[in-house]
Amino acid sequence: MSATTKTTELERILAGDARAVARAISKVEDNVEGAAGLMKSIFPHTGRATVVGVTGSPGAGKSSLVDKLAMLYRSRGERVGIVCVDPSSPFSGGAILGDRIRMQTLGLDPGVFIRSMATRGHLGGLARASVDAVSILDAAGFEKIIVETVGVGQDEVEIVKAADVSVVVLVPGMGDDVQAIKAGIMEISDVFVINKADRDGVLRTEKELESLLTLAVRPDGWEPPIVKTVATESKGIDELAAAVERYRDFQREGRVSLERRASIARWRILELLRERLLARAVGGEGADAQLDALAHEVAEKRRDPYSAVDEFMDRSD
């Protein structure tokens, strides 16, 4: 690249340059100087991709399902970004454990970009960083972006809610916790998948899910379909892609209100605000040393956590 054709960071991202995309995601993940500016410049170029959020309990086979869905999109000539969010993992970057298998099938394809997002530690920001990564991939021209979460905690639910289409993956015979899961994710799911549908108990799970669905009428009138898959054998993937597309069409017809998007935007603003406020509070001179001292006082039971926060806030005010 000569000096006269020097391209900016933004231009390289918009051109879909994988290395520029990777660097940009690292930037927002580490929340370094310039990350906010970059995101501001990226935002106007977002909104073209279809973002598919995939959640469900560990063991449901989400990774295989996501891989097969990605391969289907690839076979149709679409570029696919995969963001894998694992709040319980201390690892970050390109290749955490499960990714090694994934990389063998998808990693060599230049039309696929895979990124794992792990915990950001006590200061938080994983949800914000994950959604920012999606925006970067969107601006970089990936037609389909799949956001996969490993867990089913609060952050993951919010991340999946922020997608255009939310897919919740269940498996037959989950036993005594299945009711609890369903209660929480019922409202966020646009498409249900029963994976490992060659197992015993699939009919029962389907019936239970159907009866729960009849109880939960959505304000937008959408009736979430139930798709049965066996991801490891590539069964049902076409049907899943079709269900995702149907909901996307439903959205495009304008039946999904501005209120849903405003609610996602509000969440993004609050996440960012929370992170900024905490960073500012603990970033001051001597703040970290004071935090440590207070933590030790609490650990030794010489002080309670509430008084410790009073003390800390008095200082930073």
Add this chain to the structure above:
Amino acid sequence: MSATTKTTELERILAGDARAVARAISKVEDNVEGAAGLMKSIFPHTGRATVVGVTGSPGAGKSSLVDKLAMLYRSRGERVGIVCVDPSSPFSGGAILGDRIRMQTLGLDPGVFIRSMATRGHLGGLARASVDAVSILDAAGFEKIIVETVGVGQDEVEIVKAADVSVVVLVPGMGDDVQAIKAGIMEISDVFVINKADRDGVLRTEKELESLLTLAVRPDGWEPPIVKTVATESKGIDELAAAVERYRDFQREGRVSLERRASIARWRILELLRERLLARAVGGEGADAQLDALAHEVAEKRRDPYSAVDEFMDRSD
């Protein structure tokens, strides 16, 4: 109760009055006026209970396991508190779905206190409220407090880390996600349980776990035991209780450093600080209306989330 023997809220909690305990937990959950003062007065009375944190993926049979462990403790004459944390659930209070079954076996026993903690919405605070609930039960004289999480997200990991003894529950044959889970929870687990140990694949799961454990040497020298259980048939529960007790003894011998407790304290302070800062920022006059307006601007793509936060913070400064 006559006027001369009028007892304070704190006295009733310390006496183990179930209604006072329930009210206190609601108070910290809703973070109402007086909640901070109450927690400050409670803190000096904590530290006597053994707090057992139980996590693992949905479907691992955690609820059954927790119930059976609670029954065992009851049979030994100990009072048991159970705090069930479900960040994906919009429900809170006494009786969410899964609890109905639980209540039939344990709920009528006055020596057992069961409480579900659900999401606190966008403003967060679930982890803080859950840990506060444990402190309240501790002060109320419950000898054993079991904190069970439904999911395995960041919050849940932190909540379980804050317990005296952390138990991670796996099941045989979890498939492709098992590696990912193990990576994240490896460092937080003091005791491993392989539940549903009458299923196929138990030996393989055990071997995988053992080989992972040989790679992860803990700084305190503790070697986390693996206990096999079939909770629904009450198998292995004695062994689980013994493993919990062994780690508790190990801690009592002083081999668990002040640093672990200081790290937990630091996390509690940060959680509380985060919540306070956000509440203060969005609690001002007109703040909510401004947030709504900004969220709509972002939803309509007239503004990016980062600029929206700049705008909001300028205002509140």
